[in-house]
Amino acid sequence: MVVVISSAREEYESASRELMITLADNSRNLIVEKRLYQPGAAGEKSFWEDISSKKPSLIITVGTPSSRSAITNIKNIPLVCSMILGELRPEGTADKSAIEYAGVSLSIPYLTQLKILSDALPTVRRIGLLSSPATANKFESVRATAQSMGLRLVDCVISSDREISAVLERLLPQIEVLWVPPDDRIYSGEALRYILQQSYSKSVAVMAFSRQMAEAGAALSIGFDYEDIGRQTAELVLEKLSAAGAGLQIVPPRSVVLYINEPVAAGLGLHIPRNVLENAVILGKEQR
Numbered sequence: 001m002v003v004v005i006s007s008a009r010e011e012y013e014s015a016s017r018e019l020m021i022t023l024a025d026n027s028r029n030l031i032v033e034k035r036l037y038q039p040g041a042a043g044e045k046s047f048w049e050d051i052s053s054k055k056p057s058l059i060i061t062v063g064t065p066s067s068r069s070a071i072t073n074i075k076n077i078p079l080v081c082s083m084i085l086g087e088l089r090p091e092g093t094a095d096k097s098a099i100e101y102a103g104v105s106l107s108i109p110y111l112t113q114l115k116i117l118s119d120a121l122p123t124v125r126r127i128g129l130l131s132s133p134a135t136a137n138k139f140e141s142v143r144a145t146a147q148s149m150g151l152r153l154v155d156c157v158i159s160s161d162r163e164i165s166a167v168l169e170r171l172l173p174q175i176e177v178l179w180v181p182p183d184d185r186i187y188s189g190e191a192l193r194y195i196l197q198q199s200y201s202k203s204v205a206v207m208a209f210s211r212q213m214a215e216a217g218a219a220l221s222i223g224f225d226y227e228d229i230g231r232q233t234a235e236l237v238l239e240k241l242s243a244a245g246a247g248l249q250i251v252p253p254r255s256v257v258l259y260i261n262e263p264v265a266a267g268l269g270l271h272i273p274r275n276v277l278e279n280a281v282i283l284g285k286e287q288r
Contacts, residue, residue, distance in 0.1 A: 006063025018230030037066035048073035082233040102248035128175035129155040132185040161191035214259035
């Protein structure tokens with residue numbers, strides 16, 4: 001069995017380390033080799049041919065780059081992918097049955113995100129949302145759920161980050177919180193910094209994604225427990241190796257982490273329930 005991590009990023013290292021520990025604890029007979037995804041001058045094909053030549057019983061990829069490459073280059077070897085975002089097969093691929101894979105994504109269901117927001121800010125009623133044309137239709141069920149919870153979802157569809165300035169000028173006066181789920185079609189690093197600055201200046205809290213966003217100034221941000229993603233991936237691997245493993249699919253992470261930027265939350269006058277604070281990671285360093 002081979003574990004291929006996309007880079008030496010701490011998140012990948014943390015998940016892969018826990019993955020290998022869990023596999024070792026549950027199956028003493030497994031031999032697991034860890035590789036860094038580095039195609040080098042020889043290219044992707046040679047990298048995967050070298051791995052395939054060792055005839056591993058299964059390949060595990062950690063991160064979208066190595067997972068997407070494996071989908072294209074691996075044949076006839078079971079594949080489990082971890083920490084992936086988006087569709088892995090190349091756009092326009094005709095034969096979608098070429099390789100089947102299971103794994104753990106980095107996509108937190110929108111309804112889960114909405115529930116976290118509502119629990120953290122129970123008095124909020126007007127929530128803003130920016131989405132791209134490709135993701136707008138995915139919020140239909142969220143809109144209906146928000147309405148049933150007494151919330152008003154004010155959503156704006158934009159095609160690129162160039163539209164953000166004008167849209168925020170209209171949107172921010174109408175809302176109490178701006179919900180910023182991951183969408184690389186419209187959010188560049190510069191756009192995210194602008195959103196945080198403008199929202200704070202208008203006394204609008206932002207709920208974003210990742211610890212980095214909370215450190216940058218989002219009052220609330222949803223991130224991941226990378227060690228638990230490693231354990232969850234290992235459990236999928238063990239299922240995949242068993243007779244019961246047929247038909248496994250991509251699943252969301254079962255554990256998420258709520259980060260709260262305490263200085264920003266205090267500056268905005270947010271009142272977050274004690275039970276939420278007790279289960280969140282509080283970032284106390286001044287970020288503004």
